[in-house]
Amino acid sequence: MKAIISKHNSQYSGILLNDEKLYYTSYGIESKEKIIDHFKQIVNEPIEIEEKNHPIIDAINGIANGTNFEVPNIDYDFSGYTEKEIKVLKTLLKEVPAGKTISYGDLAEKSGFPRAAQFVGNVMMKNRFGPLIPCHRVIKSNGTLGKFAGMANNPRKKQLLVQEMKGKGMDRFFKF
Secondary structure, three states: OOOEEEOOOOOEEEEEEOEEEEEEEEEOOOOHHHHHHHHHHHOOOOOOOEOOOOHHHHHHHHHHHHOOOOOOOOOOOOOOOOHHEEEEEEHHHHHOOOOEEEEEEHHEEEEOOOHHHHHHHHHHHOOOOOOOHHHHEEEOOOOOOEOOOOOOOOOHHHHHHHHHHOOOOHHOOOOO
């Protein structure tokens, strides 16, 4: 496993690669030591660490700070996910562009699993590719935010959505 980290403004972002496939993302970490410790806890094995720029990290930072929502072509390592979970993640990635949202139930239906909103919520909790696979764009059917990073009404989820909607000129459609 290899970790690539880089500093953006005053914070660190990074990725874990498994045989050059994206395994995990992290961003907004306040120190190099904390992001390295975090990665070591995720994989629980020795990791090679490089500090450099990387196009995937640039995409993460662009989404996180609202300056660029383009995601490069990425080869994801979906090990540990079931086929159904992978289908939900891929559907989200394909069907919900920046500035748009989808309900848990609608994503379940689009993924081929009608009436499985709770399952989709659980998949979003397991998403280790945020914000590239944009679980922050999945909201409750009543237009409220739902959970993000295990916390109801997480202000970071709202921040990401507001940035995307402003960036796409859609801020007049805010519901939250």
